[in-house]
Amino acid sequence: MELSDHSRVGVIGGGPAGSMTAYFLLDLAKSIHLDIDVDIFEPRDFSLTGPPGCNMCGGVISESLVQKLAISGIHLPNDVLMDTIDAYTLHTDHSNAQIRAHTEEMRIACIFRGGGPKGAETQKPLPWQAFDQFLLDLAQKRGANRIPKRVKTLDWDNGRPRVTWGEGQTQTYDLVVGAVGLNGSGLSLFEQMNFGYKPPRATKSYIAELYFGSEEVERRLGKSMHIFLLNIPGLKFLALTPKGPYATLVVLGEHVDKTMLDRIFRAPEMVQCLPPGWKIPVQTCHCQPKIHIGPPHQPFTDRVVLVGDCSSSRLFKDGIGASYKLAKACAYTAVVHGISKQAFQRFFVPTCRELDHDNLLGGIIFSLDHLMRPFSIMQEALLDCVRAEQNDPFSKKKLSTALWDTFTGSASYRTVIANTAHPDIIIKLLKAMLRQWLSRRKNR
Ligand SMILES: Cc1cc2nc3c(=O)[nH]c(=O)nc-3n(C[C@H](O)[C@H](O)[C@H](O)COP(=O)(O)OP(=O)(O)OC[C@H]3O[C@@H](n4cnc5c(N)ncnc54)[C@H](O)[C@@H]3O)c2cc1C
Structure with a gap:
């Protein structure tokens, strides 16, 4: 079961995973003189501001991903690339410490997935370009045909997947790629094809674009992403990222509600990062997208494969980097090894497994962070070690690098654990905890 000249591929979803898969399919096919037709179904207009034009995300990508994309011919x-971030500031309930990028490759870039936050349309022309629109345009330039419609049903037509959209238009494809993300009704299309697909586990999150104005953003946040390890019940992850005149707030946790947001905005370490007297405006552009937390079941069969968030991704970071990996693996398998269930099992699944297994280690790291939060002595010891490393020009900055990689996605969770489990780091942390304990006893 292989693609041949004039084979038709339907990609459902034109977010990063769908656009990159279409791009890589056409690119690889061209390199072996294979002439295939690729349609991308994407109903969203990414040039619009606010939720209608946006595939809801924190909008942070690592410099290493920017470089990998460039090597693959995708020059952002x-x-x-709106802003470059060259530091992370870790805040606990009591203090903070900054980790600076010590190489250019460690920096972070910020993007808007769509036209920008609701209300930004008053600035014309917009000073930024939507990331998702750029990738979709690129796939179209490579030869993909965009159909700006939502797919309504998927079924089988003599063993080939058939797509229905609009007012009952249908097309039977040789291969259908599902890249529908986690937030629409697209997942059920694939469940209803009865080949055993079950969507990944997901949980709700909260994102808000807070308008401070460029000067206040620079003054309060600088070129640093701010991560808050606050002891608020149910809070798993909290970050504030500078993006032009906005600060993007990302909250992950069980039941992010008004009570949790009130506690977040009253926390002294958060107040320091807000303009004086700032209150969350009623009209703030915000959303509650689902975030990937567990693997899917059977994301492939003969002539059908799923990529991006509706397949395997990375836990709490670098979802776009994971989409890039799966898009490449999917395109390579389809063009070089075929479109049978066996081909996907053999050549696509290993990339999914690598992400799924690494997420198990990521889960351990985030659980440890969660366990540490009520024990301020451990958190302060961690920040002491980070400050000591940052102030020592000869330090190898092992702990800082491990923390940087945890938050940016520049390295796998396996690498993060391997680097942190170093005896040097463990001894330094234990000593710092002892110092914290002694100084607290003295002050009591
Ligand atoms: C709170 C939060 C913060 C995040 N922060 C980051 C971050 O900072 N950096 C990072 O790398 N990742 C981040 N992510 C993850 C990132 O958003 C995803 O990994 C990424 O969007 C996955 O891309 P995708 O193409 O698979 O899905 P999506 O981006 O969701 O795109 C799916 C597309 O499919 C289309 N679609 C759906 N159904 C249909 C249908 N029936 N017919 C046609 N089209 C359809 C949709 O319109 C959409 O455009 C974050 C996620 C969350 C929830």
Whole structure:
């Protein structure tokens, strides 16, 4: 079961996973003189501001991903890469410490997935370009045909997947790629094909674009992403990222509600990062997208494969990097090894498994962070070690690098654990905890 000249591929979803898969399929096919037709179904207009144009995300990508994309021929222009972040500031309930990028490759880029936050349309022309629109345009330039419609049903037509959209238009494809993310009704299309697909486990999150104005963003946040390890019940992850005149707030946790947000905005370490007297406006652009937390079941069969968030991804970070990996693996398998269930099992699944297994280790790291939060002595010892490393020009900065990689996605969770489990780091942390304990006893 292989693609041949004039084979038809339907990609459902034109987010990063769908656009990159279409791009890599056409690119690889061209390199072996294979002439295939690729349609991408994407109803969203990414040039719109606010939720209608946006595939809801924190919008942070690592410099290493920017470079990997460039090697694959995807050069992100300056108006897509809005701001560069060269530091992470870790805040606990009591203090903070900054980790600076010590190489250019460690920096982080910020993007808007769509036209920008609701209300930004008053600035014309917009000073940034939507990341998702850029990738979709690129796939179209490579030869993909965009159909700006939502797919309504998927079924089988003599063993080939058939797509129905619009007012009952249908097309039977040789291969259908599902890249529908986690937030629409697209997942059920694939469940209803009865080949055993079950969507990944997901949980709700909260994102808000807070308007401070460029000067206040620079003054309060600088070129640093701020991560808050606060002891608020149910809070798993909290970050504030500078993005032009906005600060993007990302909250992950069980039941992010008004009570939790009130506690977040009253926390002294958060107040320091907000303009004086700032109150969350009623009209703030916000959303509650689902985030990937567990693997899918059977994301492939003969002539059908799923990529991106509706397949395997990375836990709490680098979802776009994971989409890139799966898009490449999917395109390579389909063009070089075929579109049978066996081909996907053999050549696509290993990339999914690598992500799924690494997430198990990621789960351990996030659980440890969660366990540490009520024990301020451990958190303060961690920050002491980070400060000591940052102030020592000869330090190898092992702990800082491990923390940087945990938050940016620049390295796998396996690498993070391997680097942190170093005896040097463990001894330093134990000593710092002892010092914290002694100084607290003295002050009591
Ligand atoms: C709170 C939060 C913060 C995040 N922060 C980051 C971050 O900072 N960096 C990072 O790398 N990742 C981040 N992510 C993850 C990232 O958003 C996803 O990994 C990424 O969007 C996955 O891309 P995708 O193409 O698989 O899905 P999506 O981006 O969701 O795209 C799916 C597309 O499919 C289309 N679609 C759905 N159903 C249909 C249908 N029936 N017919 C046609 N089209 C359809 C949709 O319109 C959509 O455009 C974050 C996620 C969350 C929830």
